[in-house]
Amino acid sequence: MTKMLSGYATPFITGLFIVSLISGIALFFHVGPGGFHGMHEWLSMVLILPFGLHLWRNWRPMISYFRHMPMVVALAVSALAAGVFLLPAGESAAVGGPPQFQLAHLVLTRPLSDVAPAIGLTTEALTARLAAAGLTVNDAGQPLTEIAATSAKTEADLDVALITGGE
Secondary structure, three states: HHHHHHHHHHHHHHHHHHHHHHHHHHHHHHHHHHHHHHHHHHHHHHOOHHHHHHHOOOOHHHHHHHHOHHHHHHHHHHHHHHHHHOOOOOHHHHHHOHHHHHHHHHHHOOEEEHHHOOOOOHHHHHHHHHHHHHOOOOOOEEHHHHHHOOOOOOOOHHHHHHHHHHO
């Protein structure tokens, strides 16, 4: 069984890498079907198994790479390149994820009085909706995130209250 699994490790790494490469390029250029996002994420997770089998089967040769400078340089450069994406790039970098998540967070940082008309409610109606969901509104000029924090609620709780009235 182990021999069979290890015999498939490299072919699966190759196949899944090609899928990841194509879907990654499509995502980068914002082309292709919407399924590319899920495909890229999930099949990249599946890639972990054959990669682990490949490492296990080739452990001794792999260790020998660490005795030479190219592996150390490649890993260091890769880690630095990845780290660049984690550095804050201003206020908008505080919340990551897809643009719709960033937009939702941006809306939640606005005062209640600004958000109410945007969701088709009066300030009073939104205040009542939030109160019904257990959020305490002290001032209509208070940012929604502040209302949630002082009410010991999460942004997710706040989202539910805004959409459904906490039902």
